[in-house]
Amino acid sequence: MTQWYYSDNERNRHGPLDGAQMIERHGRGELGPDTLVWRDGLPQWQPWRDLAGELIAETGFSAAPDPAQVLAERVDSVVGTAVADAHERADDAVDAAAARNPAGTAAPLQDEPQASPAEALRTEPTSANTGDTAAFASTSSANPSDTYLPSRAVDEPDSPYAAPRAGVAEDMSVVLGHEVVYAGFWKRLAAYMIDGLLVTITYYAVNTVLVLGGMVAFGAASGFDSAKWLTSGADSMFILYTVLSYVLMGAISLSYYAGFESSSMQATLGKLAVGIKVVDAQGRRLSRGRAIGRWFAAMLSYLSLYVGYLLIAFTDRKQGLHDMVAKTQVVDRWAYTARPELQNRTLGTVALVILILAGLIWAAVVGVLLVALGFAAFSS
Known part of the structure; x- marks a missing residue:
């Protein structure tokens, strides 16, 4: 189902809307012929006049003006303004010269040569084009004929006329009624291997810094005397280090999985690499609380000697024990979107290589x- 967006006169973007909603707004007069509209597949926003025919047989719009005629009218307006300004400057110069030479003792003044329209346009920027897409600022006030540089970008990052970007991270709307491709055991195993490697690398990096810092602090407290290291509570320090190591590993793992799976990406880096995401039972993005609960529920799969993970290969919706407890499901990244045909039913290159x-x-x-x-x- 195609999703539509439009921008009103106050530059507010509306959408996503389906075709029926667009037809309804057209009937209420909210969509004029020059209203900027965007839909899936368009590189840029376009006037509603050019797209209304896709949904409405009789739009009631008059034919669009000829671009060549519009351009010619704009050029005539700019040239006319420039020529008028040139004549006014010439008259001012004559009046100023007459005021300086009232007796007429100097050589008679001659009219300044009239600037051609092209020279007038090159040397005198006017305000006739203030509505164009770029504003120009002169690089030198002493030489107005120098090159002009754009003072702002044409496509501003926060402009409501920037076309919506497709992808899971950008469009959080849930589209139901289409086939859902669930992530199987092997694809999820490949994602788990990538995530496990990233979490392990992060753990050892942080743990190394903490260990080195602890050794320096403990050494400074004992005067860097190695003999005191073995007699000043080394056993207690080892126990404390072991406990903190497990706590650190759990904190990193919880932050990684719960943080990414409840983010706009809806997936960890490993899941993104193989093209899958985590959603709730209705296909929606996980809340932070549900993502944290899912991480703790994964402990059940560990305690069951990984039998909870093996359930993924045998259940209809490819759910592990922790998925069932947290009421979540792992699906293809294009599931529950407007582009279900892009779902990948195969293992995928990345998962196969891993x-x-x-x-x-x-x-x-x-x-x-x-x-x-x-x-x-x-x-x-």
């Missing part, structure tokens, strides 16, 4: 362990 690399690494580790065990058995 799984192959993980399989090779696992096989290499098992091979090394087998070789080591065989060598130890042979040596004994």
Whole structure:
């Protein structure tokens, strides 16, 4: 279903709207022939006069004016204003010269050569084009014929006339009634591997900084005497460090998963890489509380010796135990949007590459362990 947007006279953007809503607003007179309108597939906003025929057989609009005629009228207006200004300056110069030479002793004054329309346009910017898309500022007040530079960008970032950008991160509207492609076990496993690697790297980076800082602080307190390190509560420090390490790992993991899955992206970086997202039972974006609850529910899948994760491969909606508890589902990134046809029912290139690399690494580790065990058995 195509989504429409339009901008009113006060530059307020309205939408998304379906075709029936646009027809209703046209009937109420809210959409004039020059109202700027945008829909899916358009690179820029266009007048309603050019698009109304897609929804309405008889729009009641008169034909659009000829662009060549409009341009010619604007050029005539600009040239006429420039020529009038040139004549006025010439008359002022004559009057000033007559005031300075009332007796006529100097050589007779001659009329200044009349500037051509092209020269007048080049040397005298007028206010006739103040409604154009760019305003110009002279680079030198002493030489008005120098190059003029735009003083602002044509497409302002906060302009309501910027076309809405497509994508999961930009459009949070939920579109129901279409087929939903659920993320299967292997695709979610590939995303989990990416996320696990990122969380682990972050943990060790932060943990290293904290350990080094703790060693410096503990050393300064003991006068950097290594003998005192073993006799001044080293066991307590080790226990405290172990507890803090688990707390730190949990805090990083919770912030990562709950933060990304409840954000406008609706997915962690691993899920984004394989093209899936997390939504609630109605296809909506997760609230922060539900995302946090989903993270804690994942502990059940861990405590069940990963049986909770294996349920993803056998349930109809590809839900794990934590999904069932939190009432969430993991679907293709284009599910519950206006473009359901873009959903990917295959594993995908990124997920396939990740799984192959993980399989090779696992096989290499098992091979090394087998070789080591065989060598130890042979040596004994």
